[in-house]
Amino acid sequence: MTATVDKTSEATHAGLSAADVEAFGAEMDAIRDRVLADLGSRDADYIRRIVTLQRRLEVLGRSLLFAGFIPPAWLGGVAALSLSKILDNMEIGHNVMHGQYDWMGDPALDSRTFEWDTTCPAEGWRHSHNYVHHTFTNVVGKDRDVGYGVLRMSEDQPWRPLWLGNPVYALLLATFFQWGVALHDLETDRVAAGEKSLSELAEPGRVAARKAGRQALKDYVLFPLLTGPAAPLTLAGNGAANLARNLWAFTIIFCGHFPDGVEMFDEATLEAETRGQWYVRQVLGSANIEGGRVFHVLSGNLSHQIEHHLFPDLPAHRYAEIAAEVRDACRRYGLPYNTGRLGRQFGSVVRRIVRLALPRRRARHAGPEQTR
Amino acid sequence: MPSPSTTSLRRPPRRLLRSRLARALTTPHGVDGFLGLVDPLLATDDVRARVTRVRHQSADTVTLTLTPNANWTGFRSGQFVNVTVEVDGRRHTRCFSPAGPEQSGELELTVKAKPDGIVSRHLHDSARVGTVVTLSQALGDFTLPRPRPRRLLLVCGGSGITPLMSMLRTLEAERYDGAVTFLQYACTSADVLYRDELTSLAARGAFDVRTALTRETDAPEADLEGFFCRDHLNAVAPDHADAETYVCGPTPLMDALAAVWAEDGIGERLHAESFVPTRALVAPDADASAGTVTFAASGIAVDAGGATLLELAEGAGLEPASGCRMGICHTCTRDKTSGTVRNIVTGSVSDRECEAVQLCVNQPVGDVVVDL
Structure with missing residues (x-):
């Protein structure tokens, strides 16, 4: 099912009248204001509990790896360290850096200074993710998260023979996701395309190299050396934990914007876009994943990608509480609310990656793909 | 509750904890990110203290005895300390002068609960034996000279x-x-x-x-x-x-x-x-156009004139980092040193001292000083 939506006419924005779009926006603003007014010790206690859990898991994981020559200890160590890195990156780092807890005034949870346990320096991430991705969500050519500069994720990206490798690139990106994210922030692809000069890369490059060096030193040199004879096992364990985090983060993040039915937009969408239209674009450009409480926490509540894109700086554990209301509003205004189990959402992402490795089989409209 | 074991932990092996190795092993969160797991009082540099005695000399005052951690370097009588407490998830800092003799290793604070005093009310109503607060080192030159006057x-x-x-x-x-x-x-x-x-x-x-x-x-x-x-x-x-x-x-x-x-x-x-606030409190419905905005680090002062802090800064020729200009990406967040601001998206008014504000969605209400 494919339909063309005229993105340039405000009157038919996503099939809604201009008045409906703004009414929808006002409802979203009301939800946002209500949650903001309610922020307090419940949110502070929540994020501190998660931070404490993450730090305990890290200590546990690294301790167990000292006994890495005992297989259950090695497996337990890798599991604990993987969970630690996943919590650190997803539920803590990503959300703290969005400014979700800035209102607390706690320097340890300040979006401007927080640093996370991954290669990508927080500084670059705050720009590429908080600003570029969240402002220009799914606008092909503006939102660099569409394919991370290395994948073809939309028909709007013209096909070239190089894209035959799309599934292979995806596998590589998933495996080395933390390095992919770091490079993505440096916009090396834009340098290669001549859109950005090499000298603009110098300072962020140095910052990234320092951060990558510190991360690699810790995971691949110091902790292995500390465990003495178990060094190779510790090295392998730390690598396995980083890999587990990479695969998990890739899976969750790609399910947020690329399952079937999620819309892409062209740059004309951004012209004189109203707050209401911005809200509508966030709904159309995002997809949720259904699951239990633990799953939501481990996904950094990005399983509520729609709510996250509507309210990127509300504490993420609140998304589950407001999801029913958002979904109801979408139903009333006739907006799609894209959600499904992890298997279904990820399956459709994989199919898209494979499908887009090939050129379009037959000529169709040039607009973005969209299924309702 | 202080026990012999926590007392000994208050004097951590500081040289080891401050070593480059300790930093490298705990990157990116630092040693302090893990010390809290052992005892909330432990820190490499931060001064924290635990309430060890609470008494009420009169109905509207509370006298607290604080036992600081090893980072406290003492005070001269007459000096004050900045005391940071968390009230409903938000940190607030106020200065108090210790009332005890400077020879004491403890701090005695007598706080009068003011009807609208967030911190003083909190300390009066909620401080318990075991409560942990964050302190600055002693500040101020309201002290007796040596040799002592006759x-x-x-x-x-x-x-x-x-x-x-x-x-x-x-x-x-x-x-x-x-x-x-x-x-x-x-x-x-x-x-x-x-x-x-x-x-x-x-x-x-x-x-x-x-x-x-x-x-x-x-x-x-x-x-x-x-x-x-x-x-x-x-x-x-x-x-x-x-x-x-x-x-x-x-x-x-x-x-x-x-x-x-x-x-x-x-x-x-x-x-x-004097501990009387020097700034005049501004009514929440006061006119946003009256007042002066001072960008302290740049030494520039401009008339408020109903614009956002970001517009005012840019109008004054400053180029602060900014992104979405709609209050979602937190790129333009800066410290407001003093004054009252109104969030033009939520309408909320805030007069906290030393708080992080988003320049793009906050208007000054009266005089405001921004660290920019």
Whole structure:
């Protein structure tokens, strides 16, 4: 099912009248204001509990790896360290850096200074993710998260023979996701395309190299050396934990914007876009994943990608509480609310990656793909 | 609750914890990110303290004894500390002068709960034995010189007694043999602070302790009645011109002393400490166009004129980092040092000192200082 939506006419924005779009926006603003007014010790206690859990898991994981020559200890160590890195990156780092807890005034949870346990320096991430991705969500050519500069994720990206490798690139990106994210922030692809000069890369490059060096030193040199004879096992364990985090983060993040039915937009969408239209674009450009409480926490509540894109700086554990209301509003205004189990959402992402490795089989409209 | 084991942990192997190795192993969160798992008091540099005693000298005051961690470097009597507490998830910082002798390793704070005082009310209502607070090192130069002056006059009103109580106790501990007159102003006899201790000091003949009641007449213990005037001075310290005088209390009291000392041409012998906020509180519905915005780091001041802080900064030729310009990406977040701002998206008004604000969605309400 494919339909063309005229993105340039405000009157038919996503099939809604201009008045409906703004009414929808006002409802979203009301939800946002209500949650903001309610922020307090419940949110502070929540994020501190998660931070404490993450730090305990890290200590546990690294301790167990000292006994890495005992297989259950090695497996337990890798599991604990993987969970630690996943919590650190997803539920803590990503959300703290969005400014979700800035209102607390706690320097340890300040979006401007927080640093996370991954290669990508927080500084670059705050720009590429908080600003570029969240402002220009799914606008092909503006939102660099569409394919991370290395994948073809939309028909709007013209096909070239190089894209035959799309599934292979995806596998590589998933495996080395933390390095992919770091490079993505440096916009090396834009340098290669001549859109950005090499000298603009110098300072962020140095910052990234320092951060990558510190991360690699810790995971691949110091902790292995500390465990003495178990060094190779510790090295392998730390690598396995980083890999587990990479695969998990890739899976969750790609399910947020690329399952079937999620819309892409062209740059004309951004012209004189109203707050209401911005809200509508966030709904159309995002997809949720259904699951239990633990799953939501481990996904950094990005399983509520729609709510996250509507309210990127509300504490993420609140998304589950407001999801029913958002979904109801979408139903009333006739907006799609894209959600499904992890298997279904990820399956459709994989199919898209494979499908887009090939050129379009037959000529169709040039607009973005969209299924309702 | 302090126990022998936590007391010993308060003195961590600091050289090891501050080593490059410790930093490299705990990157990116740092050693402090893990020390809290052991004891919330532990930190490599931060000064934190645990409440070890809570008592109420009068209905609207609380006297707390704090035991600081090993990073506390002590204080000189008369100095103050910034005390940071968390109230409903938000950190707030206020300054208080310890009332104990400077020879003590502990800090004694006497706090008067003000009706609209977030911190003072919180400490009064909610501080318990075991509560942990964050402190600055001691600050301020409202201190007794060395060698000690031979004649001292200490005048205080309300909770302004604390720095002077500290001086008195310090002198007592030093077996000071000069002459001290200690004059306390209180509303009624029920509001007199440190009554028993002052009475016993006076009974031993160590110090000349006087009490003035401003809102109660014919109380047996009152040496004086009404507000400070020259008659009071002549009654308790006719030789005030020969004394170094220290005063701390409400602004009218300090102004009254300053006028008398200026009249006598001995203004340089009067030392004053004020804890009254210097900024004027602005009503939430006040006009956003009135006031001056100061960008402190750039040394630029501009008229508010109804624009957002970001627009004002850019209009003044500054180029602060910014992104979405709609309050979602937190790229433009900066510290507001003082003043009141209104969020133009949520309408919420905030007058917290030293808080992070998003420049793009906040308008000044009255005078505002931004660290930019």
